[in-house]
Amino acid sequence: GIQSMLVSMSIIFSALSDPASVLGWWLVVFLLVAIVPQGILTAWFVQLMRSKSQAYAARVGIREQSAGVPAEVVLCLRGCDPTLKQVFESLARQRYNHWRLRVVVDSKTDPAWPVATATVAQLTKDQRPSWREVTIEPLAQRPTEGSLKCASLRQVLQTLDPQTQVVALIDADCIVSDQWLLSLVDLCLQPGVGAVSGNRWYEPVGNSLTGTVRAIWNAGAIVQMTAFGIPWGGSLAVRRDALEACRWVDVLRTTLCEDTSLISPLTQAGWRYCFVPPLLAIDEDDAILIAPLTRWISRQLLTARLHHPLWPLVAAHGLFTSAVLAAAVIFCAVAIVFSNWPGLALVASSLAAYEAISVLLVLVIKQSAARAVAVVQTNLRPLSSGQVFRWILLLPLTQIVYAVAIVSSLQARSIEWRGITYRITRFSGRLGVSSNASPAASLEQAVAQVHG
Incomplete structure (x- = not known):
C-alpha cells in the first residue's frame, strides 16, 4: 500500500542522494534544452524587430505615394466592445485618400448595431471622416459551417468594389494611429508580398493579476507567431491579387x-x-478573470491546431516545457520530504535560473516592442521595478495557465466564442468548425464575452 510505496521512494532517493544523481541531472539537462531555444528565438526576434522597424522608418517619404490606392477596411462585430467608439474615431482620422469602410454586424438586434450607426452618424456630422463611403450591414446568411466572423468577412469579400486593390481587417478593440491604413497598404504592395499585419501588445492599465498573466503569455506568443509566420487578424491587410489567387x-x-x-x-x-x-496595437484592457483567460489562450492555440501547418511544433514546445517544469517542481517537493538536500539544491537552483532567464526574456521582448512602437510616436509605460517583481511572482501562474490551455486545446472537440459553440469538423481532409448559430444565439453571452 502507501507505506510500501513510500519505502520504495525512500530507497530510490537514498540511491540518488548524491548531487550528481541521475534524475536530478536529467532534469537540469531538460531545463537547459527548454530555455536555450527560447533565448535563441528571442535574440532572433529582437534583431528582426530592429531591422523591420528601421525599414519602416526609412519609407516615411515614400509611403505617401500609396495613399491613392483603392482600399476597403472591414470591421466585423458581434457584441459591443467598450472601445468600439474609439475604433471608429481612429478610423475617421486616417490619413488616406481612397478607401471605404465596410461594417458587418451580427444582426440588427446586436448591441453593436446602435453604437456603430450612431457613432458613424455623429462623426459624419461633426467632422469630415477620411473614408469616402461607409456601409453598415447585418450578416445576411448565418452559416452552419465556419464561424460567424468568417461568414461576415466572406460577405464583404464577395462584394468588393471592382477597383479595390487592398483589403484591411480591424478588430473592435484595436485603436489605430492615423498612419495605420497607409502603412498597411504601402507594405502590402511591395513585390511578392501578399499580406501584412501588426500584432497585439498587452499593457494592462491596472496591472491586475490576470491582466499581467495575459501580458506575459502574449509576449512569448508574439515571438512564436513571428517565427511561424502567423498573422494577426486585428490589424491585417491582404492584397486583392493574393486573396483571389489563394482563394x-x-x-x-x-x-x-x-x-x-x-x-x-x-x-x-x-x-x-x-x-x-511598428503596427503593434497597444491593448490596456485589464478586465478578465482567470477562467475566461485560460479559455481565451486555449482558443488562440486551437486556431493554430486547426489551421496552421506548424502546429505540431507549437504543441511540442508547450507540452515539453510544461512537463519539464512540472517534473522539476515534483522532484523538489519529494526531495524535501525525503531530505535529499543535495538533489534539492541542484534542481531548485536550476529551476530558479530557468525562471529568472524567462523573466529576462520577457523584459527584452518588452523593450524591443517599446522601440518598435516608438517609430510611430506611440509609447509603452516605462518599465518599473514593481512591474518586474510582478512578472517574477506571476510567471509560475502564467506557466500553469499555459499548460492547462495547451492540454485543453489538444483535447477540444468544440469551442465557445462569443456565445456560439462551434464543433470541430473535418472538411475534405481539412479541420474546420460547424455550428447551429441562430440570430439571437446566446447574445447575452456574446455581450459578456466581448474580450474573447
Whole structure:
C-alpha cells in the first residue's frame, strides 16, 4: 500500500542522494534544452524587430505615394466592445485618400448595431471622416459551417468594389494611429508580398493579476507567431491579387478564424506574409478573470491546431516545457520530504535560473516592442521595478495557465466564442468548425464575452 510505496521512494532517493544523481541531472539537462531555444528565438526576434522597424522608418517619404490606392477596411462585430467608439474615431482620422469602410454586424438586434450607426452618424456630422463611403450591414446568411466572423468577412469579400486593390481587417478593440491604413497598404504592395499585419501588445492599465498573466503569455506568443509566420487578424491587410489567387473566400467557408487560416494558401499561391512591428496595437484592457483567460489562450492555440501547418511544433514546445517544469517542481517537493538536500539544491537552483532567464526574456521582448512602437510616436509605460517583481511572482501562474490551455486545446472537440459553440469538423481532409448559430444565439453571452 502507501507505506510500501513510500519505502520504495525512500530507497530510490537514498540511491540518488548524491548531487550528481541521475534524475536530478536529467532534469537540469531538460531545463537547459527548454530555455536555450527560447533565448535563441528571442535574440532572433529582437534583431528582426530592429531591422523591420528601421525599414519602416526609412519609407516615411515614400509611403505617401500609396495613399491613392483603392482600399476597403472591414470591421466585423458581434457584441459591443467598450472601445468600439474609439475604433471608429481612429478610423475617421486616417490619413488616406481612397478607401471605404465596410461594417458587418451580427444582426440588427446586436448591441453593436446602435453604437456603430450612431457613432458613424455623429462623426459624419461633426467632422469630415477620411473614408469616402461607409456601409453598415447585418450578416445576411448565418452559416452552419465556419464561424460567424468568417461568414461576415466572406460577405464583404464577395462584394468588393471592382477597383479595390487592398483589403484591411480591424478588430473592435484595436485603436489605430492615423498612419495605420497607409502603412498597411504601402507594405502590402511591395513585390511578392501578399499580406501584412501588426500584432497585439498587452499593457494592462491596472496591472491586475490576470491582466499581467495575459501580458506575459502574449509576449512569448508574439515571438512564436513571428517565427511561424502567423498573422494577426486585428490589424491585417491582404492584397486583392493574393486573396483571389489563394482563394481565401473558399478557405473561410469552414474556418474558425481568418488570420491563422490564411498563411498556408497564401504561401502555396506564391505570396509572402510580412510582420510590421511598428503596427503593434497597444491593448490596456485589464478586465478578465482567470477562467475566461485560460479559455481565451486555449482558443488562440486551437486556431493554430486547426489551421496552421506548424502546429505540431507549437504543441511540442508547450507540452515539453510544461512537463519539464512540472517534473522539476515534483522532484523538489519529494526531495524535501525525503531530505535529499543535495538533489534539492541542484534542481531548485536550476529551476530558479530557468525562471529568472524567462523573466529576462520577457523584459527584452518588452523593450524591443517599446522601440518598435516608438517609430510611430506611440509609447509603452516605462518599465518599473514593481512591474518586474510582478512578472517574477506571476510567471509560475502564467506557466500553469499555459499548460492547462495547451492540454485543453489538444483535447477540444468544440469551442465557445462569443456565445456560439462551434464543433470541430473535418472538411475534405481539412479541420474546420460547424455550428447551429441562430440570430439571437446566446447574445447575452456574446455581450459578456466581448474580450474573447
